[in-house]
Amino acid sequence: MASSLLISTFHVRLSFMPDFHLEPNQILAITLFAGIVLFETVLPFRGSHHRLRHVGKNGIFTAFNSVILAGFGATLNLWVFLWIHENEIGLLNQIERPFWVATILASVLFDAWIYWWHRLNHVVPFFWRFHQVHHSDMEMDFSTALRFHPGEMLLSSLANIAVFAFLGITIELIVIYKIVFNFNVLWHHSNVALPEKWDQMLRGVLVSPNMHRVHHSMKVRETNSNYSSVLSVWDRLFGSYRKSDPDKIVFGLDYDRSSEDQKFGRLMARPFTSNKRPERNAK
Ligand SMILES: [Zn+2]
């Protein structure tokens, strides 16, 4: 396919580092990431935020997940994509369609799936055991987007693979969505002070920072709302959209707030210890 050919063959060689090159999607990712970090620095939403300590702590999750899961996940995904492609598995492989139509269909359908998967993580007590680690963050910035228990990463990878096979999604069809997804998830977790008017315009289409801040509220009815990741339409369509004054939101859970509860080891063990108030997320 043209898109994968472009990404695999075209690269930028930096003249001062002859053996080092970056793929265009990597350059785009680094530029967008740097843009978010710069925005947080220049115009922070919460100035009281302990940035270095917070990013350092959530960075441990990223490092841990990368070491444990990244290689395994990438290999498994690649194998599944190849299997889907070679055997023409799934819905999208059963219909004659131009490549761009399949790309849009795959992206929209997969985004709807991500919405329901996220909602299931709140409703099913077993999934909540893992997902609560993401919600236990009492501050929010781009690094909150990286704070996930490896158990949740593993469960969502396996669930996503089943959906890829069911829908017939291959890497060529999902690569653009993945870039948009990663950027938007970093962006809507970030500590940026986007004027409310702009945020409102943005969340007409995409999940904005103020929209996702409500999802990280300590109030249960707010935690259990705004599940979308990229397109905001799913919350409106399925009745889970909620607005709140972002300045009044207290981030985190109504438990696990002590410094002892927030230690990395405790958070890693969290899914296997008592399920504090699982009923809070079965409403
Ligand atoms: Zn959530």
Ligand SMILES: [Zn+2]
């Ligand atoms: Zn979040």
